[in-house]
Amino acid sequence: MNPARALRDIAFRLERAGEPTYRVRAFRQAAAVVDGLAPEELESRVRAGTLQALKGIGKATAGVIEDASQGRTPAYAAKLDEADVPDGGPLRAALRGDCHTHSEWSDGGSPIREMAETAQELGHEWIVLTDHSPRLTVARGLSAERLRDQMIEVAQVNEELAPFRVLHGIEVDILDDGALDQTEELLAQLDFVVASVHSKLRMPAREMTPRLLAAVANPYVRVLGHCTGRMVHGRGRPESEFDAEKVFTACRENGVTVEINSRPERLDPPMRLLHQAVALGCEFAIDSDAHAPGQLDWQGYGCVRAAEAELGPDRIVNTRSVDELLAG
CATH class of the missing domain: 1.10.150 (DNA polymerase; domain 1)
Structure with a gap:
C-alpha cells in the first residue's frame, strides 16, 4: 500500500x-x-x-x-466511521462535472491540482474553479492581480491533466445594489461566473429582490449560487427573503442556472423553492461548493434533492460536456 x-x-x-x-x-x-x-x-x-x-x-x-x-x-x-453520504443514484452517475469549487487560493484547503485530481478519481471530466471575489476578505477573496496570477496556474494544471479540464471561474459577490464584485474586463476573460450573496442576507424582500434581479441580468453570470443563503446546521441561519417567482423567472429568461447547493449545512434552495424553480422551467447545477477534495463527493446530497423534485439529466447542466457547457 x-x-x-x-x-x-x-x-x-x-x-x-x-x-x-x-x-x-x-x-x-x-x-x-x-x-x-x-x-x-x-x-x-x-x-x-x-x-x-x-x-x-x-x-x-x-x-x-x-x-x-x-x-x-x-x-x-x-477506526474511521464512514460518512453517510448518499451515492446520488443514476443522476449522480450522469454528472460530468461540478460548477462550484474552491482551492487554497481563497478559503479552500488544497491546491488546484489536488482538487482536479480528486474530481478525476470521482469520475468527472471537468470542474469549475470558483474562488471568492475581493470583497469577501474573510475568505481571502482574490484581487484582480491574484485572479490574473491564478489564470497561469489553471493553464498549467490543464496542460498536465489533459483531457481533464479545469474551467477558470469565480464565485463573485453580489453587492448591495446587484452589481458584481469584479471588473467586467476580468469577468469577460473567465470561463464561468457563479454569483452569490454573502452579506446583508437579512435585507427585506423589497431590496433583496431587485438585488438578485440585477445580478442575474448581468450577461457574465452563469449560475445563481445558494440563493437563500440559509444554514441548517449548528446555530443555523434563516433564508433570505425575496420574490422567488420573479427571481427564478429572470434566471430562466436570462439563461442563468439555479444552483442546487449540496453542502450538508446549506442544502439550498429549500425544497418548496426548488419545486417552484422546476415548475418555472429553470435549469439547474448540482454543485458541491467543495472547499476540500473530500467534499467533492457531497454532490450526492444535491442529487437526492433533484430526484425528489423530479428533475431529469436534461435540465442539469453538470451532465454536459465542457464544450456543451461553455456553449451555454
Missing part, C-alpha cells in the same frame, strides 16, 4: 465527514512529506522508527505510514 496514498485517503474520508480542517491538514501535509522522500529513506526511517523526526509527521500520521509500508490496513483508517 502506498503510504502517501493511504494518508490522502484518510484526509478524503475526514473531509467527506466534515471534520475540522486542522485534522485533515495533518494528513495531507504528511503525504506531501512522504512524496518528497526517496524510497530508500522512507524505508530506513520506518525500520528505525524515526518518522516523527521529520517536520510535518506526528504520531498518528507516522502510524499510518508504518502500517501502509508493511502492507497493513492503517489502524487509523480502520
Whole structure:
C-alpha cells in the first residue's frame, strides 16, 4: 500500500465527514512529506522508527505510514466511521462535472491540482474553479492581480491533466445594489461566473429582490449560487427573503442556472423553492461548493434533492460536456 496514498485517503474520508480542517491538514501535509522522500529513506526511517523526526509527521500520521509500508490496513483508517453520504443514484452517475469549487487560493484547503485530481478519481471530466471575489476578505477573496496570477496556474494544471479540464471561474459577490464584485474586463476573460450573496442576507424582500434581479441580468453570470443563503446546521441561519417567482423567472429568461447547493449545512434552495424553480422551467447545477477534495463527493446530497423534485439529466447542466457547457 502506498503510504502517501493511504494518508490522502484518510484526509478524503475526514473531509467527506466534515471534520475540522486542522485534522485533515495533518494528513495531507504528511503525504506531501512522504512524496518528497526517496524510497530508500522512507524505508530506513520506518525500520528505525524515526518518522516523527521529520517536520510535518506526528504520531498518528507516522502510524499510518508504518502500517501502509508493511502492507497493513492503517489502524487509523480502520477506526474511521464512514460518512453517510448518499451515492446520488443514476443522476449522480450522469454528472460530468461540478460548477462550484474552491482551492487554497481563497478559503479552500488544497491546491488546484489536488482538487482536479480528486474530481478525476470521482469520475468527472471537468470542474469549475470558483474562488471568492475581493470583497469577501474573510475568505481571502482574490484581487484582480491574484485572479490574473491564478489564470497561469489553471493553464498549467490543464496542460498536465489533459483531457481533464479545469474551467477558470469565480464565485463573485453580489453587492448591495446587484452589481458584481469584479471588473467586467476580468469577468469577460473567465470561463464561468457563479454569483452569490454573502452579506446583508437579512435585507427585506423589497431590496433583496431587485438585488438578485440585477445580478442575474448581468450577461457574465452563469449560475445563481445558494440563493437563500440559509444554514441548517449548528446555530443555523434563516433564508433570505425575496420574490422567488420573479427571481427564478429572470434566471430562466436570462439563461442563468439555479444552483442546487449540496453542502450538508446549506442544502439550498429549500425544497418548496426548488419545486417552484422546476415548475418555472429553470435549469439547474448540482454543485458541491467543495472547499476540500473530500467534499467533492457531497454532490450526492444535491442529487437526492433533484430526484425528489423530479428533475431529469436534461435540465442539469453538470451532465454536459465542457464544450456543451461553455456553449451555454
